[in-house]
Amino acid sequence: MALVVKKFGGSSVATTEKILNVAKRILNEKQAxxxxxxxxxxxxxxxxxxxxxxxxxxxxPYKSQYAREMDMLLTTGEQVSIALLAMAxxxxxxxxxxxxxxxxxxxxxxxHTKGKILNIKPARVLxxxxxxxxxxxxxxxxxxxxxxxxxxxxxxSDTSAVALAGALKADECEIFTDVDGVYSADxxxxxxxxxxxxxxxxxxxxxxxxxxxxxxxxxxxxxxxYNIPIHVRSTFxxxxxxxxxxxxxxxxxxDFEIRGVSHDQKVxxxxxxxxxxxxGIAHTIFSALAxxxxxxxxxxxxxxxxxxxxxDMVFTIALSDLPEAKKVVDVVAEKINAAAVLVEEDVAKxxxxxxxxxxxxxxxxxxxxxxxxxxxxxxxxxxSEISVSCLIKGSQLTEAVNSxxxxxxxx
Amino acid sequence: MALVVKKFGGSSVATTEKILNVAKRILNEKQAxxxxxxxxxxxxxxxxxxxxxxxxxxxxPYKSQYAREMDMLLTTGEQVSIALLAMAxxxxxxxxxxxxxxxxxxxxxxxHTKGKILNIKPARVLxxxxxxxxxxxxxxxxxxxxxxxxxxxxxxSDTSAVALAGALKADECEIFTDVDGVYSADxxxxxxxxxxxxxxxxxxxxxxxxxxxxxxxxxxxxxxxYNIPIHVRSTFxxxxxxxxxxxxxxxxxxDFEIRGVSHDQKVxxxxxxxxxxxxGIAHTIFSALAxxxxxxxxxxxxxxxxxxxxxDMVFTIALSDLPEAKKVVDVVAEKINAAAVLVEEDVAKxxxxxxxxxxxxxxxxxxxxxxxxxxxxxxxxxxSEISVSCLIKGSQLTEAVNSxxxxxxxx
Numbered sequence: 043m044a045l046v047v048k049k050f051g052g053s054s055v056a057t058t059e060k061i062l063n064v065a066k067r068i069l070n071e072k073q074a075x076x077x078x079x080x081x082x083x084x085x086x087x088x089x090x091x092x093x094x095x096x097x098x099x100x101x102x103p104y105k106s107q108y109a110r111e112m113d114m115l116l117t118t119g120e121q122v123s124i125a126l127l128a129m130a131x132x133x134x135x136x137x138x139x140x141x142x143x144x145x146x147x148x149x150x151x152x153x154h155t156k157g158k159i160l161n162i163k164p165a166r167v168l169x170x171x172x173x174x175x176x177x178x179x180x181x182x183x184x185x186x187x188x189x190x191x192x193x194x195x196x197x198x199s200d201t202s203a204v205a206l207a208g209a210l211k212a213d214e215c216e217i218f219t220d221v222d223g224v225y226s227a228d229x230x231x232x233x234x235x236x237x238x239x240x241x242x243x244x245x246x247x248x249x250x251x252x253x254x255x256x257x258x259x260x261x262x263x264x265x266x267x268y269n270i271p272i273h274v275r276s277t278f279x280x281x282x283x284x285x286x287x288x289x290x291x292x293x294x295x296x297d298f299e300i301r302g303v304s305h306d307q308k309v310x311x312x313x314x315x316x317x318x319x320x321x322g323i324a325h326t327i328f329s330a331l332a333x334x335x336x337x338x339x340x341x342x343x344x345x346x347x348x349x350x351x352x353x354d355m356v357f358t359i360a361l362s363d364l365p366e367a368k369k370v371v372d373v374v375a376e377k378i379n380a381a382a383v384l385v386e387e388d389v390a391k392x393x394x395x396x397x398x399x400x401x402x403x404x405x406x407x408x409x410x411x412x413x414x415x416x417x418x419x420x421x422x423x424x425x426s427e428i429s430v431s432c433l434i435k436g437s438q439l440t441e442a443v444n445s446x447x448x449x450x451x452x453x
Numbered sequence: 454m455a456l457v458v459k460k461f462g463g464s465s466v467a468t469t470e471k472i473l474n475v476a477k478r479i480l481n482e483k484q485a486x487x488x489x490x491x492x493x494x495x496x497x498x499x500x501x502x503x504x505x506x507x508x509x510x511x512x513x514p515y516k517s518q519y520a521r522e523m524d525m526l527l528t529t530g531e532q533v534s535i536a537l538l539a540m541a542x543x544x545x546x547x548x549x550x551x552x553x554x555x556x557x558x559x560x561x562x563x564x565h566t567k568g569k570i571l572n573i574k575p576a577r578v579l580x581x582x583x584x585x586x587x588x589x590x591x592x593x594x595x596x597x598x599x600x601x602x603x604x605x606x607x608x609x610s611d612t613s614a615v616a617l618a619g620a621l622k623a624d625e626c627e628i629f630t631d632v633d634g635v636y637s638a639d640x641x642x643x644x645x646x647x648x649x650x651x652x653x654x655x656x657x658x659x660x661x662x663x664x665x666x667x668x669x670x671x672x673x674x675x676x677x678x679y680n681i682p683i684h685v686r687s688t689f690x691x692x693x694x695x696x697x698x699x700x701x702x703x704x705x706x707x708d709f710e711i712r713g714v715s716h717d718q719k720v721x722x723x724x725x726x727x728x729x730x731x732x733g734i735a736h737t738i739f740s741a742l743a744x745x746x747x748x749x750x751x752x753x754x755x756x757x758x759x760x761x762x763x764x765d766m767v768f769t770i771a772l773s774d775l776p777e778a779k780k781v782v783d784v785v786a787e788k789i790n791a792a793a794v795l796v797e798e799d800v801a802k803x804x805x806x807x808x809x810x811x812x813x814x815x816x817x818x819x820x821x822x823x824x825x826x827x828x829x830x831x832x833x834x835x836x837s838e839i840s841v842s843c844l845i846k847g848s849q850l851t852e853a854v855n856s857x858x859x860x861x862x863x864x
Contacts, residue, residue, distance in 0.1 A: 058509025095533070098469025101539045108540050114551050115536035118529035122506070125526035129510045129519050145600060188577075189556060424861050 044076040044135065045171070048216045049082070049181060054277045055123050056086030057129075065130035066151075068176070071073040071280070077171045081181040081203035082127055084119025092116055096118035109154035110190060116155075117143065117191040120180035121201075128178045141166060143183030143191065144313060148202060150184035150192040151357065157192035159184060159201070159264075162209035179206060179292050184218040197258025204261045208268025214285075215265065215272050217257070223284035224249070224256055227447045230420025231320035231440055236451060238284045238301065239292055241380060245301045245395055246286045252393040253306030262286060300396035300450050303443050307390045307436055308361040309339065311421070312371055319353040327355060330374045334405060336363045339392070340424045340433055352381075354421065358433060359385065389421065390439040393431040406430045408449055416445035456582070460493070460592060460614035460625045465688045466534050467497030469541075475504025477858065478543035479587070482691070488582045491734035492592040492614035492622065495530025503527055513714065520565035521601060524594075528554065528602040529567075531610075539589045549587040552577060553600065554594030557617060560596035561603040568603035570595060570612070570675075573620035590617065608669025614673045615746035619679025625696075626676065626683050628668070633687035634695035635660070635667055635755040638714040638858045642851055647862060649695045650703055656712045656806055657697045661839050663804040664717030673697060682781055707711050710816060711807035714854050716840045718773040718847055720750065722832070723782055727757065730764040734789060738766060741785045747774045751802070751835045751844055767833065769844060771799065772799040804842040805857060815842045819860055 048068065050360050064080075072078055092115050094102035103112055124140035131138030149227055169176045181199030187193050194201055207215035224246065225235040239251075245265035250259045256274060263273045265286060276284030317323055324343065331338055341357040359367050368385060375383045388450055392413075399405040413420060418441060422433040434438035434442050466472050468665040475491075483489060503526050506773060507514035514523055524532040534549035538619060542549030558574035581588045592610030597603050601690065611628055618626035635657065654661075654677035661670045667685060676683045676697060686694030691746075708734055728734055734755065742749055752768040768780050786794045803824075820841055824831060833844040845853050 058506060062510065092533070095469060095537060096540065099473065099537055100544045103540070107543055111536045111543070111551055112541045114539070114553075118532045118536075121529045121532070122503070122526060125522045125529075126506060126510055129514070129522045130505065132518055132522070133511045140522055142525075145676060299755070 043077070044073070045077040045079075045210060046214050046216060047079045047081060047203055047210065047212045048218065049078055049200060050080065050218045050277065051199065052083040052086055052089070053220065054218060055082050055127065058140060060127060060132045061085075061123070061126050062133070065127060065134055065281075069131070069134055069136055074197045077176045079167060079171070079179060079206065079212070080127065081179045081199065081206065082120065082123045083181050083199045085117075085123050085126075088119045088122065089116060089361045092119055104155070113154045113191045113193050116181045116193055117180070119280035120142070122181055122436075124178045124180045128176075131176050133177070137174055138178055138300045139170050139322055140178045140180075141170070142180045143202065144178050144185035144189065146185030146206060148206070150186050150194070152188070152192065153192070155193055156195040157184060157186070157203050159194070164206060164209050167206070167210060192234045197260050199262050200258055200261035201426055204264040204272060207270045208264065208330070212270060215270050217261075217272060217274050218277045219256065219401060220273075220277060220279060220280060221256055221272060223274055224254070224286070225302065226298075226451050228254075228305065231305070231443050232303070232447045233446065234385050234451070239282075240285050240287060240290050241301055242397060243286060243288060244428060245397055248395045250301055252304035252429060252431060253391065253393060254302070254304045258284070263283065271300040297404060298396065298450065299398045300394045302395055302399070303396060303447050303450070304393045305390060305439060305443050306393075309358045309389055309433070310361045310367075311356065311358050311366040311386040311389045311433065312367060313384040313386070314355040314371060314375055314380050315384060317353055317378055318356055319345070319351045323353075324355065326378055327371065327374050330370050331359075331367060334370050336367050336370070339433065341345055358389070358391065358422070388436040389433055390436040390442075391431050391433050392439065392446065393429050394441050394450070395429045399428060399429050399430075409446055412445040412449040413442055417440040418442045418445070455484070455624045455629045456486070456488040456490075456621060457625050457627060458490045458492060458614050458618035458621065458623045459629065459772050460611060461491065461629045461688065462610065463494040463497050463500070464631065465629060465752065466538065467831060469537060472496075472534070472537050473544070474756045475539045475546055476538060478686050478691075480523040480542070480545055480547055490582070490588045490617065490623070491538065491589060492590045492617065493531065494592050494610045495527075496534050496537075499533065500527060500532045502576045503530055511645050515566070516809060524565045524602045525575070528591070530726045533592055535591045539587075541726050543590070545779065547587055548585055548747065549589055550581050551589040551591075552581070553591045554613065555596035555600065557590055559595030559617070561605070563597040563599070563601070563603065564606055566611075567606040568595060568597070568680075570605070571689050573616055573618050575617060575688055578617070578621060584747060608671050611669055611672035612675050614682060616679070617684060618681045619675065623681060626681050628672075628683060628685050629688045630667065630685060631688060632667055632685075632688060633692060634641040634685055634844045635697070636713065637862055639716065640667075640852050640855055642716070643858045645862070646858065648863060650693075651696050651698060651701050652712055653700060654697060655839060656808055659837065660713055660715045663715035663806060663842060664802065665713070665715045665838060668697070678806045689803070697781050708811060709861065710809045712809070713806055714857050714861070715804045715806060716801060716850060716854050717804075720769045720802050720844070721772045721775040721778075722767065722769050722797040722800045722844065723778060724795040724797070725766040725786055725791050726795060727780060728764055728766055728789055730756070734764075735766065737789055738782065738785050742770075742778060742782050745777055745781045747781070751833045753833045753843065769800070769802065769833070799847040800844055800845050801853075802842050803853050803857065803859070804840050805856050806840045810837050810839060810841075820857055823856040823860040824853055827852040829853045829856070
C-alpha cells in the first residue's frame with residue numbers, strides 16, 4: 043500500500059477527453075490498496091479566460107485593490123477541474139470526491155494572489171481516503187483565517203501538491219509535466235543530455251535558481267521541508283522520471299562530479315562606468331534597485347583607474363526588469379556623477395551545479411577550460427558552494443553549454 | 454437608513470458591461486447610510502456552459518451519483534459573478550466584498566442539486582456591512598454540515614435572496630427581473646392588465662401555483678416565513694414594481710374583489726373511462742401516479758351509469774409528466790378493467806385568485822358567466838379558499854382570460 047499525491051497541470055486537463063484520460067491512467071496504475079490524492083490545476087487556458095473577463099471590469103485587474111476578488115474569481119478555475127475529474131473517476135467506476143483548497147485545510151496568509159502556506163490540517167482528506175475515495179484536490183489555492191480563498195501565485199499548484207503530500211506523510215509526490223524528468227542540461231540545446239534518476243533538493247534548487255525551468259524553487263523547498271520525494275515525470279509516457287530527494291540512493295548517479303549544466307537567457311547586464319570609488323557607492327546603486335523591487339544577481343566591481351580611484355560597477359538583472367532598472371540606474375548615475383551607463387541584452391548565464399564539487403578543486407577550472415575550447419569569452423564569474431556561473435555572450439550559449447556538458451558527461 | 458437585499462438574475466449580469474451597469478444603478482439609488490447586500494446568479498448562459506462541460510464526462514450528468522460534483526461545478530458560476538460585481542463596485546469607487554453561499558452561513562441539507570435551506574447565520578455579512586462594504590453574495594447556493602457546496606435547485610437564487618433578507622432582518626428584498634411587477638393577468642394575453650402595487654404572500658403563492666411565472670412559490674413562502682416584503686421590479690427601469698407582503702397597506706389596492714387571473718397552458722387531461730365504482734379505485738390510480746412522482750392537480754369523478762355503478766375518473770397533470778403518466782395509467786387501467794384511457798393535450802387552466810372572495814358569494818358565478826359570454830365550455834372546476842379554477846379548451850385561452858379580466862377589472 044502506498045499513499046501517493048499526483049499532480050497534473052492545466053494542459054493535462056485541458057478538455058473533458060483529457061480529464062477522462064488522466065482518470066484512466068491513474069486507475070490503470072493504481073494498486074488495489076493504494077490511497078490516491080490527485081491535485082489539479084485549472085483546465086488549459088481557463089485561467090486566462092477568467093483574467094480576460096476581469097479585464098472587462100478594469101483593464102488592470104491585478105491592481106492590489108482587486109486582489110481578494112481576483113482570488114475569488116480565479117479559484118473557480120480549479121474548482122471546475124476537480125469537479126469534472128471526480129466525475130470522471132465515478133464514470134469509470136471508482137468512488138471519488140473533489141475538495142477545494144479551503145476544504146483540505148490549507149491555511150494561507152492573506153496576501154491575495156501571492157499567498158504563502160501557513161499550515162495544512164488535511165483531516166477531511168484522510169477521512170475521504172479512509173472511505174475508499176480517490177480525493178481530487180484543487181491546486182494553487184488555500185484559504186486564509188477568514189475562510190477567504192487565496193491563490194498561491196506562480197508555481198502554486200506544484201507547491202500545494204508537495205505541501206499536501208508532506209502534511210499527509212505521503213510516500214511520494216508525483217509531478218506530471220510535459221518533460222519526462224530532470225536532465226543534465228536542456229535537451230533542446232544539448233543532444234546527449236542525460237535524464238537523472240535522482241537529484242537532491244539542494245541541487246535541484248540551485249539548478250532552478252540558475253534557470254532550469256522544470257520545477258519552481260518553492261515546491262522543491264516544500265519537498266525539502268517535509269522530506270517528501272518528488273517524482274518529476276511525463277504526462278505522456280509511463281516511464282519513471284527523476285526523483286528529487288534528500289540524498290542519493292542509487293550508486294550509479296553518485297559518480298558524476300556535477301549534476302548538470304543550467305543556463306538562463308533572460309538576463310541583462312548593466313554597467314555603471316567611471317564611478318568614484320568611495321564608501322557607500324555600491325549601497326547607493328543597489329538600495330535604489332531594491333526599493334524598486336528589482337533583484338540583482340551577479341555583481342562585479344572592477345578598478346578602472348587606481349590612481350584616480352575610479353571604478354566600474356557591473357551587474358546582472360532579469361531581462362524583464364530591464365526597462366524599470368534602466369530608469370532607476372540613470373537617476374542614480376547622474377547623482378553619483380558616473381561617466382556612463384551601458385546596457386547589454388545579448389548576454390546569458392551558464393552554470394554548473396553539483397554537491398560533488400564540494401571539496402574538489404579544479405572543477406571550476408575545467409568549466410573555464412571548456413568555455414575557452416569553445417572560444418567563449420567570460421564576462422563575469424560568480425560562485426556558490428555548489429555552483430559556478432559565468433556570464434557570456436547570449437549568441438554563444440549553445441556552444442558554451444555543449445562544450446561544458448561534454449567536459450563533465452563525456453562517456 | 455435602510456438595509457436592503459437586492460437580487461439580480463443571470464441575464465442582468467450576462468456581460469461585464471451589464472455587471473458594471475448593475476453596480477452603477479445600485480450606487481445611484483443608494484442613500485449614504487444604506488446598507489446594501491446584492492445577491493446574483495451566474496452570468497447569462499454560464500451555467501449551461503458548465504453543464505455542457507459535464508456532459509463531456511457523462512452524457513447524463515444529472516444522474517444522482519454525480520450530484521455532489523455537479524454542485525461543486527455549478528457553484529463556480531455564481532462565484533465568478535460575485536467576484537466581478539465586487540470588482541465593479543470597487544472600480545466605481547465603493548468598497549465591496551464578495552461572499553459565497555458557504556461564507557454567508559447558509560446551511561443547507563445535503564440533497565445536492567435540490568438543496569433546502571436549514572438556517573442562516575450571516576455574521577460575516579453583518580460584519581462586512583459594518584465595515585462599509587456593499588456585500589455581494591452568490592445566490593442559488595449554500596453549504597451543508599460538511600462544508601460541501603449545495604445548490605438550491607429551481608428558483609434557488611430568489612429563495613436565497615429572500616431567506617438572507619429574513620436572516621438579516623432587512624427592510625425589504627428587491628427582486629430585479631425582466632417584468633416590472635405582478636399583473637392582474639399576463640400582459641402578453643390581456644392588453645389592459647394592471648400592475649399591482651401590492652399583493653399578499655397568500656395570493657402570490659396561489660397565483661404562482663396556478664401558473665403565474667413571475668415568482669417561484671419557494672421564495673414567496675420564504676418571504677412569508679420571515680415576513681420580509683418582496684419588491685418585484687424591473688431591471689430595465691427604475692419605476693416601483695409590486696410589493697409582496699403580509700397585508701395591504703394601500704387602500705386603493707384593497708378594493709378589487711379578485712387579485713388576478715392566472716392561467717396555465719402546460720397541463721394535460723387524462724380520463725380513465727368506464728371503471729367499476731368500488732372502494733379503492735381512486736386509491737389504485739392515484740397511488741400508482743404518486744409512486745412515479747407525478748403530481749395530480751384537478752380531479753373529477755363522475756357517474757356514467759348509475760345502475761351498473763360505472764364511473765369515469767378524470768384528472769389533470771403537468772404536460773411534461775404526460776408520457777410517463779400515460780404509461781402508468783395504462784397499466785392500472787388494464788388491472789382495474791377500465792373501458793378506455795383518453796388523453797387530451799389541448800387544455801388549459803384559467804383561475805381567479807384573491808383573498809377578497811372569502812365570504813363573498815357570487816364571485817365564482819361571475820367567472821362562469823364571463824366564460825359563457827366568451828362561448829367557452831368548462832370541462833372541470835376546482836376551488837380553494839381564495840381561488841376558483843376552470844379547465845377549458847387550450848385554443849380558447851385568450852378569449853377566456855380576457856373575458857374574465859373584463860368582468861372583474863372593468864373600469
